[in-house]
Amino acid sequence: MSDIKALESAKVGTAMALEQFLDQVKFNEQGLVPAVAQDKASGVVLMLAWMNRESIEQTLTTGQVVYFSRSRQSLWRKGETSGNTQALESMRFDCDADAILVSVEQIGPACHTERTHCFYLQVQGDQVIVDSAPDTSDS
Amino acid sequence: MSDIKALESAKVGTAMALEQFLDQVKFNEQGLVPAVAQDKASGVVLMLAWMNRESIEQTLTTGQVVYFSRSRQSLWRKGETSGNTQALESMRFDCDADAILVSVEQIGPACHTERTHCFYLQVQGDQVIVDSAPDTSDS
Secondary structure (H helix, E strand, O other): OOOHHHHOOOOOOOEEEHHHHHOOOOOOOOOOEEEEEEEOOOOOEEEEEEEOHHHHHHHHHHOEOEEEEOOOOEEEEOOOOOOOOEEEEEEEEOOOOOOEEEEEEEOOOOOOOOOOOOOOEEEEOOEEEEOOOOOOOOO | OOOHHHHOOOOOOOEEEHHHHHOOOOOOOOOOEEEEEEEOOOOOEEEEEEEOHHHHHHHHHHOEOEEEEOOOOEEEEOOOOOOOOEEEEEEEEOOOOOOEEEEEEEOOOOOOOOOOOOOOEEEEOOEEEEOOOOOOOOO
């Protein structure tokens, strides 16, 4: 298979070479696609960040999730400074090849606020509520 | 609270008015933020699409998830033609207010390929594999 569109109706197990697939990923004008990280054990959606081709390739090569920091405009080896790394369990692309889902083993909190995950601002009626606290355990 | 940044260290239960919060959401240059839909029962990450402010407001008002279609450049009431709607359970924003997580009750398959979810293209070694088939049940 050489065309992502053709994979839509392909049988389970049909394969495409990774390099050929990455050539067809729909990176945006900054060369990025959104990547969602999900905790493999709990199923919790931890965070959404961005990857360029190099960060995808480094994630796959090293087995540790690497994003691209839009603020720093450089590769972001998740946990490099905090120690809160994400070991890659699996990487999946969506039907349109413009989004990534990584299943990860998260060490420590995923969020820079020290919360387990980043999605702690929940809409309730006409308000947005802080719905969880930083993780203060030592684990 | 009037500043999203201040919510980082705010106590659980701290609230901000929704309108004030939405004024601070970091929409991109197209006025959009990525939105991840997760099945509330299974925890499966179903899809990633995009929302503008109007689609966020309509999602909250109607209780049915509304995205913004980048290809059609118009509001996309998920399931309007297919019947595969997403009833909203909860909507959360992340720490930076530049991504959304909606927990949904998905009716039928979420993916336009008739698969349960869109992330069926899994990297395995130096290949990408189709790892699930369209849902052919009548449920």
